[in-house]
Amino acid sequence: MNIKNLNLLLIPAAFIVPIKANAIEYLNIEQAKKIIFPGANEFEKIELRLSKQQIEEINEQSPIPLDEAELLIWKVSKDKTCLGYFVINDVIGKHEYITFAIGLDRNGAILSLEILQYREDHGQEVSREEWRKQFVNKNLNSDFKLDRGITNISGATLSCKHLIAAIQRLLTIHKVAFNNDAL
């Protein structure tokens, strides 16, 4: 008999695990830098503050609006030659919180993307500030790890369309606001 029918109401409680706030940290920022730009030997933090006009222009073209003027960007070089940019960004959907790192080449083409942190939450909503606080303000190189909850779940996860939209938003930001001379 290789078909098991399980009535959900009769499964012992010990086998039912809540996924209230399932969070995992995959990589910290330093690990992501090394993976996305393995040959680089300089990461220069860039202060890029967008003007109101730039934000408006970005929001006209981006699939999702930009809700902060300050971005985490590093200019990446190898032996003084610019390889591109390393950007940290996050996306907050209805149930998912994702912080990701993306490597762009000098022309804004995507080199690679890594998810740094992922949290699926069906309980209380977390604001962007609270989400960022546990990560950014803990010293970017800290050993802070989320890793709560269960892994190895079969059955559809949430779609990555919000993440894809956030990536499109970043590419729009690059087009509007990255000026190689200024950076």
Place this chain on the structure above:
Amino acid sequence: MMLFKRAKPLLGTFIEIWVKSSNEDHANTAISEAFNVIKNIEACLSFHQESSEVNAINNSYKNTILTISNYLYEILLISKELYIKSNKIFNISFRNNDFDFLNDIDLTEENKIKINKEVKIDLGGIGKGFAVDKGVEKLIGSGFQTGGINAGGDMKIFGKEQQALYIRSPLAQNKAIKIKEDYNCAIATSANYFRNNSHTSPKDPGIINPTNKQIWDGNRSISIISPSCAISDALTKVVAMVENSLAEKILNNFKAEAIILEH
């Protein structure tokens, strides 16, 4: 030994790849290579990317012979075996198009496909599972003894240590059911978890029964455990559509078992 796990968006979902290793650089290099395998498979099988090999088949005239990649050739052979051993319930035809696997295309020559009749195929029902299998092959080939890949719920684990497997509850997306612990196996699950949720639903019409062309609208989840994620992926659709006695026979053909969660 530490656990190294990374995630990327691919195949329209989140893919997690993990291995146990004592060397971070070796682990991350191998994980990157496994992601590249999945990315390459996505490019060749995608129905949505115009330049994909699948679209080359779909746009070919009758009597064309195409040279195709190892991946595509292999997945077509697996699909053909599934077609035969599932009494033609598993079919890679796109939506309601008719596709006779035994006559419309010919796969007798390695890495070649002969189009006998113009076809429209879609490997979405097996592609994710196949990509997981190939990614795991890459990890094992790199020498890791324990690890796994989870592609949006289609998963394969391998190794010398048991790993726990859960299935998301079909009634409450914030709950999961612990099913087993195992060393090596694959699991795939079909259900309508998020289909009515506008923030997650793709434009997928859902699972269609090829014999009566109706959309399946069950309120349960079906998980298939087998040695291959491609088989598990494909059989979730098949088992949903047939009566138990035929399902048992098909599952036996592939050394698979089904776990149905229902209310």
